[in-house]
Amino acid sequence: MGMTSAQKSGFGATLWDWLTTVDHKKIGILYLAGGGFFFLLGGLEAVIIRIQLISPENNFISAGLYNEMITMHGTTMIFLAAMPILLGLMNFIMPLQIGARDVAFPFLNSLGFWLFLFGGLLLNLSWFTGAPDAGWTNYAPLSIQSPGHGIDFYIMGLQLSGAGTLMGGINFIVTIVLMRAPGMTYMRMPLFTWTTFVASILILFAFPALTVGLFLMMFDRMFGSAFFDAALGGNAIIWQHLFWIFGHPEVYILILPVFGVFSEVFPTFAKKRLFGYTAMVFATFLIAFLGFMVWAHHMFTVGLGPVANSIFAVATMAIAVPTGIKIFNWLFTLWGGSIKINTAMLWSLAFIPSFTIGGMTGVMLASAVADYQYHDTYFVIGHFHYVIVGGTVFGILAGLHYWWPKMFGRYLHEGLGQLSFWTFFVGFHLTFFIQHFLGLMGMPRRYWVFLENQGLDTGNLISTIGAFFMSFGVIVFLINIIYTTIKGKKASGDAWGSGRTLEWAISSPPVHYNFKQLPLVRGLDPLWIEKTEGNKKVTPAEPLDEIHMPNGSILPFIMTIGFTIASYGFIYQTESKYWLIAVYAGMAIALISMLIRSLKDDHGHHISKEELERVGD
Amino acid sequence: MSHDHSIDPKNMPKDPSKATTEGKHKFMGLWIFLGGETVLFACLFGTYLALKDSAAGGPTTQELYGLGLVFLMTVLLLTSSLTSVYAIYHMKNNDFKKMQLWMGITALLGLAFLACEIYEFAHYIHDYGFTFRSSAFGSAFYTLVGFHGGHVVFGLSWIITLMVRNAKRGLDLYNAPKFNTFALYWHFIDVVWVFIFTVVYLMGMVS
Structure with missing residues (x-):
């Protein structure tokens, strides 16, 4: 691969460069672009759902299309939007934070991205012939009975993108274990690197369960096996178990990386080191560990019995403890800090109360007896949107605003950023807060219409108006990206002036080999240490010598x-x-x-x- | 790092498969991958255990399984794991010919195992009408044992490719990690078989 092939060359050469790249930074950008595209698609589906529910017995879309819409919205947002965007941030930032020149397996990294992208495209191809319609959880036997090929697209699309994600997870683990710069001990790693590490471990142990589940469903639907066919002795509950053995760790795969993002943003803009670093690391591990033993709280009403339900209820409630530790550590990081408010900080600050509300309803849902009332109602919809939007999406947006100057060399526009923040933030609470009450009043999830004069009309109208606010915020963010790309203010290496970690020690955007000389890490927040000692640069760990880099393919x-x-x-x-x-x-x-x-x-x-x-x- | 991947016999690294950065990465990467594989097989075992008694009127585990053939298969696969250890031993002594010989024996034992498995499946299908579609038990059995068999097929293609590719040029620091990761993978397949032998066949005979 030519060193300057991407610079000012023809379209063909540029395209070839992106198709063959093994540079973790370019693959990170590809993930962001691919995930961003699917985020817009999933958002569009969400707006269509909300328009259908704007008034009682609405006829905006048909019942069948509505089922396809909710299935594709959930599947797209989880597998094709949130996770890839996080993988994009991890790919770009994590190697910089540990002072590495690339990931351990650059070729595999590229393969992982393309598998994700084509898995997502394959899934969305189903729109032309009939999309999957059994919900994003795809429960058997409904999914076995569903006519047409929608479910088949779900199976194959997720199998492809899931394989890609698994490769990414393995790659990150090996990278973090073996490629840290000299002096970067485990307990000197930035929190975002830690959460990338732990989320990768979750990916490693959770995704194979989905792989098996999808294989069983594939065999049942395409090759006549009988895993979920009760007539031949099959058992549909096996799908639920396999799906949630994967699915519950999956929500921690979505949330832990953004916990890392906030743990970078708060210290940078409060100009204080992270409060309780050690506790943060252990809390991350504890959440990950507990995350594997709570999957059956999605199945309280299946009839596993009071003993199983109690154990899973208690384990679920226990997760609130390490999460609470994190919330307080962020608050103590801010306490007494020299705080600078900007868009990245606004998203992070807004996350704390929003996510805490989601956590509280989570503990409510964890109570197995009460769950019989909440199960499959809008209360659940409200709960998981508070944690996934209020947590993951806010975190992604905080991370994008925070690292944008590092990734692209230009600052996102502050005014536009704050406009998109406030509209999205207000819209988010309008949309989802009221849904808790709709759920408590008995509105079931996944229903195409509701009847009038049952106390559900106003709530649904408010919720839909909120969705419009959120859409407006997203559009402003897109305009911001375009504006920034053309006219954005250029950023220096230490773009915020108060960077603490190694990614801020190199130019923005970084050269393709990242570090001319590998840095010597002398403690937690290595750049901050150098700055307090009056050094302009991080102490190198090696003399200047030739650098070995992987070839594109x-x-x-x-x-x-x-x-x-x-x-x-x-x-x-x-x-x-x-x-x-x-x-x-x-x-x-x-x-x-x-x-x-x-x-x-x-x-x-x-x-x-x-x-x-x-x-x- | 040196551009040259050849092994200097006078100055042999302690372990040629882990002498380069790439070698270290591959070694650890495969270990991590096997962690994921463990979950994959755990899920398949769980599914099998849930469905093994759902014969839907067809043959049950006791009627089907015969320990003679399965014992032979176990001996073949366990021995192949041992011969791959000999191969890696010779790799560490930079004795390429002996390494190839023992890898070749490993592959032959693997092929023999596979032949037994194909015979076993054919026997069940023709003599008992026990198929992938006949009951939930059938689906679970062929999926679990078949996934293991698929791993054996992949491992055999892997080692044969490596042996043919490197037959002429001998051992160097670039291909040593490839042989080593294969050996690691092969041991894993062996361990999974020990569990299949116990959970599927032995437990199937007694229950």
């Missing part, structure tokens, strides 16, 4: 195309055996690409010392 892209063709073949081979040709051809493309990867040596390339000296800083 088109193979991950081609492999993904192969897997996607095969997936398409699997979906349609139930209709005609000729579609098996697509299965074999697709698998052949993927396996031959893997073979080429194995047979062809790839030693990477070196950037010479002379060239590094020529570049300067």
